[in-house]
Amino acid sequence: MADLHFLANPARFRRLSQRLLPSLSFATVLMLAFGLYLALIQSPPDYQQGDTVRIMFVHVPSAWIAMGGYGLLAALGASLLIWRHPLAALMARAAAPVGAGFCAVCLLTGSLWGRPMWGAYWVWDARLTSMLLLFFLYLGHIALSRAYDEPERGDRAAAILALVGVINLPIIKFSVDWWNTLHQPASVARLGGPSIHTSILVPLLWMAVTLLLLFVLLVLLRTDTEIDRRRLENAEQQA
Amino acid sequence: MSGFASLIARDLRLVWRRPGDVAVVLAFFIVATTLFPLGIGPEANVLARIAAGVLWCAALFAALLSLDRLFAADLEDGTLDLLLLAPWPLELAALAKCAAHWIVTGLPLAALAPVLGVAFGLEPDVLLALAATLLVGTPTLSLIGGLAAALTLGARKSGALLALLALPLCVPTLIFGTGAVEALATGGDFGAHLAVLGALALVALATTPWAIAAALRQAGE
Numbered sequence: 400m401a402d403l404h405f406l407a408n409p410a411r412f413r414r415l416s417q418r419l420l421p422s423l424s425f426a427t428v429l430m431l432a433f434g435l436y437l438a439l440i441q442s443p444p445d446y447q448q449g450d451t452v453r454i455m456f457v458h459v460p461s462a463w464i465a466m467g468g469y470g471l472l473a474a475l476g477a478s479l480l481i482w483r484h485p486l487a488a489l490m491a492r493a494a495a496p497v498g499a500g501f502c503a504v505c506l507l508t509g510s511l512w513g514r515p516m517w518g519a520y521w522v523w524d525a526r527l528t529s530m531l532l533l534f535f536l537y538l539g540h541i542a543l544s545r546a547y548d549e550p551e552r553g554d555r556a557a558a559i560l561a562l563v564g565v566i567n568l569p570i571i572k573f574s575v576d577w578w579n580t581l582h583q584p585a586s587v588a589r590l591g592g593p594s595i596h597t598s599i600l601v602p603l604l605w606m607a608v609t610l611l612l613l614f615v616l617l618v619l620l621r622t623d624t625e626i627d628r629r630r631l632e633n634a635e636q637q638a
Numbered sequence: 639m640s641g642f643a644s645l646i647a648r649d650l651r652l653v654w655r656r657p658g659d660v661a662v663v664l665a666f667f668i669v670a671t672t673l674f675p676l677g678i679g680p681e682a683n684v685l686a687r688i689a690a691g692v693l694w695c696a697a698l699f700a701a702l703l704s705l706d707r708l709f710a711a712d713l714e715d716g717t718l719d720l721l722l723l724a725p726w727p728l729e730l731a732a733l734a735k736c737a738a739h740w741i742v743t744g745l746p747l748a749a750l751a752p753v754l755g756v757a758f759g760l761e762p763d764v765l766l767a768l769a770a771t772l773l774v775g776t777p778t779l780s781l782i783g784g785l786a787a788a789l790t791l792g793a794r795k796s797g798a799l800l801a802l803l804a805l806p807l808c809v810p811t812l813i814f815g816t817g818a819v820e821a822l823a824t825g826g827d828f829g830a831h832l833a834v835l836g837a838l839a840l841v842a843l844a845t846t847p848w849a850i851a852a853a854l855r856q857a858g859e
Contacts, residue, residue, distance in 0.1 A: 480852070535806040542802055546793035555856045556789045560803060563785065563849050567807050570841070574810035578817065 407484035409626045416619045423616050430609040437602035445599070452599065454512040460607040461505035464614050465533060468498025472540060473565035476558030486622070488554035489629060491561070492544055493621035497614060499537035506530055525579035529572045536564045550629070641726050642734050649738035659704070660742050667700040667747060671754050682759045689758035690768060690819035694812055697747045697772060698779060702804055704743050705783040706790070706797045708735060713791055713857065722858045732850035733843075736777075736784040744776030767822045774835045775815040781842040781850075782807045788853035811838055 438456035445452035472491055479487040509527060510520045521527065544550075544557035653660055674692045675685055712718040712735075721731045751772050752765040760768065786804035790796040818831030 532806045532809060535802070539799075539803045539806065542799055543789060543793070546790065546795065546799055548794070552792070552856060556793075556853060559849055559853050559856075560789055563807070563845070566845060567810075570810050570838070571806070574813045578813040 407478075407482065407486050409486050409489065412486050413623065413626055416623055420616070420619060420623075423612065423619070427609065427612045427616050430605070430612060434602065434606045434609045437605055442602045443598055448516060451512055451515050454508050455599075456602055456606045457610070458505055458508040458512060459603060460610040461501045461508065462530065463607060464610055465498055465502035465505055465530070465537075468494060468501060468614065469533060469536065469561070469568065470565060472498065472561040476561035479554060479558045480562070486626075488551070488558070489625040490618065490622045491540075491557065492550075492554065493625050494618045495537060495541045495544065495557075497617045497621065499534060499541060501610075501614065502530065502534045502537055506534060523579070525576045528579070529575045532571050532575070533568070536568075540564070550632070641724065642730050645731055645734040646738045646741070649735065650741065653738075653742045659707075660746065663700050663704045663743055664746055664750060666703060667696050667750060668754065670696040670699060672757075675758070685758045686760055689755055689760050690764075690771075690816045690823075692758070693751045693754060693768060694772070694775075694815050697751060697776065698805075698808055698812060699801075700747060701743050701776065701779045702783055702786075702801050705739065705787045705804075706800055708739055708784055708787040709791050709854065709857070710787075710796075718854065718858055722855065728851040728854060729847040732784065732788070732854065733847045736780045736846075736850070739784065740777050740780040744772070744780055748772035748776060761823075764819060764823055767819050767828060770832065771815040771818045771835060774832060774839060775811045778811045778835075778839045778842045779804075779808055781839075781846040782811075785846045785850050785853065788850045788857065791853070791857040811835065814838065 434456075438453055442453070442456075444450045471494055475487040475491040475494070478484045479491070506527070509530070513522060513527075514520050540557050540560055543560055544553040547553040547556070671692055674688070678684060678688070709718065712721070721728060724731070748769050752760075752769045755765045755768050783800070783804050786800045786807075789803060790800045793799055814831050814835045818828055818835060820826070821831050822828040
């Protein structure tokens, strides 16, 4: 915890991120190149899904990151409201569009996978629907944080929204599952069967780590930009 | 009279002096539901099948439509500053505001929905079920909508933003509200759905006043 407080100072965070970013970018690019080789060339096609199973290597990690990203927004919101960490607001502002982006990637890749597998780009499956609602929650957070003339107001309003949203996520998930079982029987299970073969699991986990690094990299970069932007705005006001 | 009751009484008195504001919301509810048969076609079995969903969605939109002035008027005339300074909890004031909103919108919407349901060819027991679900479900809409109204207080384009924030959070209420009516029509467990709807209202009752108060404190700073 003490370390997190240490990072709350934007200038200190900045120095650390500047030192971290070059090696992090390098590692992400290398891991992405090898991950794509694993996912697209080295791993075997699925016996049922054929080559479309390769979509999963991007789709599943994106879903994980999109969900974790909203948790991050809530944690940042809590630290803004409780300790008034100035960095938390800037990082939430930076992270929300990235999380929404991963959510959109998850929805789009899922839709592309659904067309050959289910015969439709979109079905009102419980998982798809709750992912779509998560995307809407992201949109609300992004819109609210940018809806005020004073950015600090938007930061704090969005922080409250993120906390309420994270409480509501399980309720929304549960009710959508319920709604789906009410209307139609369970859809095709993903990744067929209870266990996943290692030839699929290894590239999947590799891509998960890679995309997580990409998420961290993008959030750090964007947080740096937000620090610069806030400084610029303050300088303009003083001038 | 306690502060809670007097704040509700004040809001009701304000509405009583300008009843047009409530009438417009109810008129919107009627007109919006009328559009569905016009757009979808007059087949009786199709209309009866979609009636609960249409009426619930229209009620949801009508409730949201009336929310953007919930705290805005208090911010403009200084009432909000007095509420912030008052020696009793802001959470209670937030709850009172939402309760007043429910009395002037949720209650009339629940009363009006069965009348509109007749036009969709619903059976009498389904009409009653519809009114019951709206009666139990609309408090949640007022509370979540009140939170969205407090969060967007003073924001640019607050009306559309309010809907964007509130609608995803209202999804569980919509699902169980329409699910209850559907359960009754298809021989499912109506009571269980209604109980979940009540549980959602209680969760909203226990959590949203704190969030609304926090949002109002931000707005008042």
